[in-house]
Amino acid sequence: MTHDQSTLTPREQGESDLPVSDPGIEPHVERYTDSDPRLSQRTYHQVVALFAAVPVLAIAFVVIYFAVPHTATAELLGQRWSIQPTLLGLTAGLGVLLIGIGAIHWARQLMNDTEISEERHPVASTASEKAEFVAAVNAGASDAGIKRRGMLLGSLGGAIGIMAVPALVTLADLGPWPTAATRKETLEHTLWADGVRVVNDTNWIPLKAADIEIGQLVNAEPENLRDLHGTEYQNMKAKTALIVVRMDPNSIKVPESRRDWQVGGILAYSKICTHVGCPISLWEQQTHHLLCPCHQSTFDLGDSGVVVFGPAARSLPQLPLKVDAQGYLVAQSDFTVPVGPSFFERDSRNDYKKGDR
Template identity: 85%
Template sequence: MTHDQSTLARREPGDPHFPVADPGIEEHVERYTDSDPALGRRAYLQVVTAFALVPVFAIAFVVVYFAVPRDASAHLLGVNWNVQTTLLGLTAGLAVLLIGIGAIHWARQLMTDTEIAEERHPVHSTDAEKEGFVEVLNAGVADAGVKRRGLILASFGGALGIMAVPALVTLADLGPWPTADLRKKTLEYTLWAEGVRVVNDTNWVPLKAADIEIGQLINAEPENLRDLHGVEYQNMKAKTALIVVRMDPNSIKIPESRKDWQVGGILAYSKICTHVGCPISLWEQQTHHLLCPCHQSTFDLGDSGVVVFGPAARALPQLPLKVDGQGYLIAQSDFTVPVGPSFFERDSRNDFKEGDR
């Protein structure tokens, strides 16, 4: 091996620009893998083995993820260990460790061992320097032993590539795949159904159509919400929240497709803003506008809840209403479109379009 110090400028003693003498490069000591081909071959096999073991642990990670129950535990050293997370950590950790060990062993024992020192150069590179860089890069690839030891590069690439598999598998923890059937049972479903009474959300008193005055706004929920408890109650309450308003029938626009969704000017809309899901109830009686306090999206409740201002892109979902035999407000069905903010898989073909008159 040689020592390349030809590019270093010789520093004269006493030079004020270089008060410390250049110590130069230390005497080169030949590596044992360079002096003994058998040892070099052994180091080569060690690197390949390290990279080859990575897929084994990556596949083991996937097997553990699907085969080991999440609630499985083991008592060891006085501690209760979750078996799945422990094995996932071990398999993923060992895979990453082997990549590091293989790469470091490759660099220290098999790549070029030539020491090079250069003076600092200006940031800007000339065309000649750029061409020289390409030559140096190609020389570095050759010094890395890739051409002579092609299996190292192949195993290294395979080791890095296979690590994408455990990462992709863990994406399943983000939740179930949002199929159309699952969305109908979750995101697109609320407790509102035919015959469900509309009640005040503070005292649970059923709303009687005759008692609601023109200009009045009431925050409401479905009566059957009280049958739920805990997290299920809170989740459903966030989706079923309703705004009931009464307006002069002569001052509002009712599409032909929704003419039987109201009772004497009483209409019901989702309380959840279609922008990012804020609860809204800032009611302007004269304009029939409902303002969201978060980002000022404004909806015209006198015109099927269409957006008249702000970042919201969809009208407020409207709940079809009717009255029962006692004059109380009840739902005709669930919302015909999902409530709340939009999501990628949402089918918007059935949304209200302005002009549906």
């Protein structure tokens, strides 16, 4: 059977259908390390030394982190430098740099230097191609000298592994470890204490029990909050925010355990929603309900702040109140439970639940 040559493809005609002809591989030039065993051995020692220096730098990083005060500074080149972050950057950066230099030196001077080429193949591999790939990987491992120079792989693994230590150490900067003692002093503690006056959060005027009318809601803070400044002030303000309401004593439910927490129907609750921490102030006088504007959690302030609707799972923390000799509202103590959203270590056994007495 004959074919018209004009209908045949270039490949069928014995010609290449590639856009350019195959230039081939240039003649191989032997490296110095391939021709001189002594130079090869010296390069091997250099790579191992580069990797071996990384653990030293990692240990130095940890020592500097704990031993050098973060407030320490020094004058250099007309500038004031913070010593600790500078040294941490140098040790960690140099460690990563040495790993990179060692890996490049290994690849350029010790791994097999023979050039190969292959045609592009379909994405889906055949069984034989997969077998060839495994064989190529094994050959590559052999060419890399792993079997003949066992310390290379071990030192590289050790260098990369030890660099995880500085990263783990810096996790301590995320905050103190949440032990029970730490939580008691931070998350579970506010400025409210026995005798601390309740003041209006706008004008800082102390609240007098006689001046608060039935149905009125006042946003408040502790008087001693003004003694704080900066970040400490902002953090504590977010935790101590208070809602003070006055209701008809005959229209509210006051459990026996909280009988002395109110003054003539005046009650105080945390302003921070127990769902995700939004500030609450949408007050419905007739129902005594307080609505969170973020996710519509609704709390009944006439029934110890229990949840009556929405995603919140805990009652609003209530602050025990009393009056001082001048008739001003003051706290009896801090909140008896942590304010704000829940956290993993939080103990919810003391939270008020509907029906508790």
